[in-house]
Amino acid sequence: MISVRQVVDGELAALREVRLRALAADPVAFGSTLDGERARPMAFWRERLARGPWFVAWAGQEAVGVVSAVPTPTRAEYRLEAMWVDRAWRGEGVAEVLVDAVLAWSRSRGATSVALWVFDGNSAARRFYERVGFRPVGRREPHPEKTGQFRECLRIELRSGS
Template sequence: MGDSGVRVRLLTADDWSAFRSIRLRALADAPQAFGSTLEHARARTDQDWRELLAHRAQFVASVDGSDVGTAAGLDDPERSGAHLISMWVAGKARGTGVSDRLVRAVVDWAVDTGHRKVWLEVAAGNTAAERLYLRHGFVRTGIQGMIGPADPRPEFEMLLEL
């Protein structure tokens, strides 16, 4: 599975079912990587999924018609930037360039929509993700926090100036 066979598409609200499917896979595969839970995601209604897509640029990568990864960009006017969230790639597609294509899609979206920076958080110890973001020019900002109120695991912020 080489990078050349990867197709990345921007989802619309009408793609809510595909989004739900890949998000549930991501949460089942790597629950430690997200601030949300599989249980919470399963409880969402169809309309909830549509609304999520209405407020983000959600990208999905596919290979041979199979969805193998996802990442999203959120507009953050308070920080004059975009927030890269919900990054996940299926195990069979890791190390094939899919993650690079997804990061590039979010960064390109940020540039196209006039953002001056992209920021994200990485769970402490997730060295593969940190290496991915470093390859794309992100740097640690020195800001650290917890993944969420119910998840005290540490995470750190990374930033890309555009």
């Protein structure tokens, strides 16, 4: 059975560990790098947690997925970032419960939408996001660190009580 918990300060080591696993397993899916984040002190992880919530999916004592919700300046919209599910757990509903956690948390803060960026070539992630209701908004931009690669913005509108 999968459970999802919002990360608290005492779980920073677990957050760091699952994030580093994500970067090692799927480096092209993220804007940052394994080496860059591995070198960061725990203060970096504490600052990331202070910016917005992180949620970890657990199968017993094993962290099998992670996602973050980051506020935008208006707080009417949050961004879903750093989504990852361990390959062994893909197709088992982990991604859905992580997205649900971000949507519920954003809705509880009064947001009207949640947006995300998906990198070109990450077609499985794009199909998943579209399946759960995210839609392209017509914004594309270059990858922040990889020349010649692009990403596209998708958004889901939140309805109160949904």
